């Protein structure tokens with residue numbers, strides 16, 4: 001059996017049939033880029049989880065998309081994100097493997113199946129990874145499934161990546177994929193709250209920082225930019241992304257405008273050098289337009 005990204009698409013036809021045509025068309029329109037993600041992912045996932053990896057991933061993706069659609073409907077009516085207490089979120093989402101593992105599959109697949117996220121992947125590969133200094137030390141905050149860090153190591157044989165995430169089951173997934181990737185000497189994943197890093201002795205320690213789809217999970221995302229600013233080397237580069245007007249069970253900070261995270265970054269002493277922001281597909285006029293925004297940041 002040829003183990004490559006097409007196995008995810010095949011599994012979608014079985015386990016996420018209604019969503020499969022849109023996923024396939026995003027994949028086909030961006031085949032080289034999506035394969036850059038899905039081909040190594042297929043090898044690592046198959047090595048770590050066996051044949052069931054593909055159908056599990058497709059099922060996780062379907063479950064996640066249904067949850068997102070439901071949350072967005074409730075949000076449209078209510079006018080704001082549902083309020084969730086952080087301790088509840090930690091015990092019911094981040095610490096719960098039965099929720100987190102399917103969610104992590106979906107969090108990976110949206111980069112290849114959602115048009116708005118494909119643009120993040122392009123920015124990440126072509127501009128962020130390309131801009132890292134030789135031998136860069138990279139920190140990935142909220143590494144989740146670990147795929148962004150692992151792809152960084154796959155693309156750049158000269159860099160080191162340290163990933164941290166608050167969720168034990170997510171870190172377990174990342175470590176299983178890492179064990180299959182051949183990058184164990186240069187990549188590590190640990191359980192840690194991203195906001196608890198620094199302000200110890202790490203000032204300026206990282207040439208690259210990844211903080212993808214984390215800010216909307218925090219009560220005070222401004223603190224994240226302070227952590228990033230503290231840890232970033234003078235010539236370092238940051239890949240930051242977040243969700244805007246996108247309700248989800250674990251989204252607790254509601255951004256309504258691109259200028260909000262941008263301003264937070266600037267107030268922490270960072271400069272935005274690139275920004276992409278794309279809306280999801282919406283068939284009719286809505287009060288809230290879900291978008292995904294990604295930025296490259298440098299020190300001012």
Ligand SMILES: C[S@@+](CC[C@H](N)C(=O)[O-])C[C@H]1O[C@@H](n2cnc3c(N)ncnc32)[C@H](O)[C@@H]1O
Pocket residue numbers: 094107108141142143144145148164165166167170192193194195211212213214217218
């Ligand atoms: C949507 S996933 C993003 C995963 C990955 N960065 C990506 O782009 O697909 C959100 C991740 O944030 C993690 N997370 C939430 N709050 C966190 C915190 N305070 N510190 C570290 N990780 C956190 C969750 O456990 C989850 O893995």
